Every structure is written in structure tokens, then in C-alpha cells.
Amino acid sequence: MECYSQQDLTGNEKEIEICKGDFYMIYPVKKQLVVAFGEGDKNRLGVASTSNTGPKPAYITKNMGAKRVFSSFSHSCIIDKKDQLWRCGVIKRSSNEEAEYVPINIKEKVRLVALGKFSIFVVTDDNKIYRQGFSKEGALGINSDYSNMTKMDKVDDEEQITDKIIDITSGTHFTLFVTETGKLYGCGNRFLKEISLDGDNKIIQIPLKEGTKVLKAYASMGHS
Numbered sequence: 001m002e003c004y005s006q007q008d009l010t011g012n013e014k015e016i017e018i019c020k021g022d023f024y025m026i027y028p029v030k031k032q033l034v035v036a037f038g039e040g041d042k043n044r045l046g047v048a049s050t051s052n053t054g055p056k057p058a059y060i061t062k063n064m065g066a067k068r069v070f071s072s073f074s075h076s077c078i079i080d081k082k083d084q085l086w087r088c089g090v091i092k093r094s095s096n097e098e099a100e101y102v103p104i105n106i107k108e109k110v111r112l113v114a115l116g117k118f119s120i121f122v123v124t125d126d127n128k129i130y131r132q133g134f135s136k137e138g139a140l141g142i143n144s145d146y147s148n149m150t151k152m153d154k155v156d157d158e159e160q161i162t163d164k165i166i167d168i169t170s171g172t173h174f175t176l177f178v179t180e181t182g183k184l185y186g187c188g189n190r191f192l193k194e195i196s197l198d199g200d201n202k203i204i205q206i207p208l209k210e211g212t213k214v215l216k217a218y219a220s221m222g223h224s
Contacts, residue, residue: 119170182214
């Protein structure tokens with residue numbers, strides 16, 4: 001098995017992303033080959049192994065030119081040098097389990113990605129929002145009836161956020177969006193019900209104190 005150490009990161013011209021899921025991390029090294037290590041349950045490491053593994057390359061990424069890497073509970077994603085999206089692992093009840101990274105069919109260039117426990121949200125270069133996953137507690141902004149989206153689905157035009165989205169982050173069953181004008185939007189009642197809002201059936205704007213502008217949002221699998 002090919003192994004990597006801190007020395008392999010030296011001189012890397014790209015920013016190194018450290019992405020932590022429940023039990024593992026993924027990061028790109030020299031030449032942007034993605035290397036994964038940790039618990040491989042659900043094939044979430046993209047190295048064709050479900051066992052606990054030391055640093056091991058995801059070989060399909062060798063010529064991909066990975067720019068960003070994202071990880072979550074049971075799946076991981078990569079944005080490549082062409083701004084296309086790849087995924088491995090499985091999204092609960094909403095996708096096949098992929099042992100290696102496979103391309104996601106989105107025609108537009110991908111600019112932002114957020115992975116929830118069982119969801120993916122994507123913002124494209126033209127500011128369109130796409131989503132896929134398991135909608136427990138309204139996590140996808142469609143309902144709380146445990147609905148599934150088995151393919152990437154573009155949010156209806158009337159629900160799209162018109163201001164440019166500059167940041168997106170997902171928790172266990174909710175997602176937050178930040179615009180360049182400082183507005184905050186969200187969907188998913190795991191969080192929004194706590195602040196007396198209903199983000200079950202659509203993406204909604206979250207009211208802020210007058211004069212407040214949001215620069216960045218943070219979410220984890222337990223809080224935001």
C-alpha cells in the first residue's frame with residue numbers, strides 16, 4: 001500500500017482541505033491526488049474498501065485535479081479542476097453505494113458544496129441550488145415525511161435565492177446559506193424550529209437583528 005506523511009504536503013501549491021466526518025478525514029496531497037484514511041464504512045473513503053485503513057490513495061482521482069474535498073457521515077465529494085462534482089459512499093436511501101468516486105450529473109460548474117448527514121446541497125456558478133438526499137425533518141426543504149431525492153434536483157425557480165450565495169453549510173438535518181448582501185437563508189427543522197421558524201417545505205430567509213450582516217455560517221452534526 002502506498003503511504004503518505006506530512007512531508008508529502010510540503011510545497012503543495014493548493015490549499016490543503018482537512019475534512020472531518022464522524023470517523024475519518026480526507027485531503028489532497030501533491031499533484032492533488034486524494035488520499036483517505038480512517039473508518040471506511042459505506043465506502044465513504046472512495047478507496048474501494050469498507051475496512052479501517054491507513055492513508056491510501058483514491059486512484060481514480062490521479063488525473064482529476066481535485067480542488068476541494070468534502071466529507072460527511074457516509075459519503076464524500078470532490079470538486080475537480082473543471083468544477084465538476086464527484087461522489088463516493090452512499091446517501092441514506094437516496095443513492096447507490098459507490099466504492100470509488102463517480103461523477104454527478106450537473107451541467108453547470110459547481111461553486112459551493114455542503115454535505116449533511118444524509119444530504120448534498122450544491123450551488124453552481126450561475127447561483128442555482130441543487131439538492132439530493134433523505135429529507136428527514138425537512139432537511140431538503142421539501143417536507144418532513146422522510147422523502148428521498150435519488151438524483152440531483154434543482155430547487156424550483158421561485159425558491160431560488162436571487163442574491164449571490166457566498167457560503168453554504170449543513171448540519172445533521174438542516175442547511176444554511178449566506179449571501180453577499182449579508183442575508184441568511186436556511187431549510188430543515190432540526191435547527192429552524194429551535195428559533196421558531198418553519199423551514200420544512202422550502203428554503204426560507206432567516207430574520208436578523210436590524211443592521212446585522214452575516215459573513216459566514218458554521219454547522220456541525222450537532223449544532224451551528
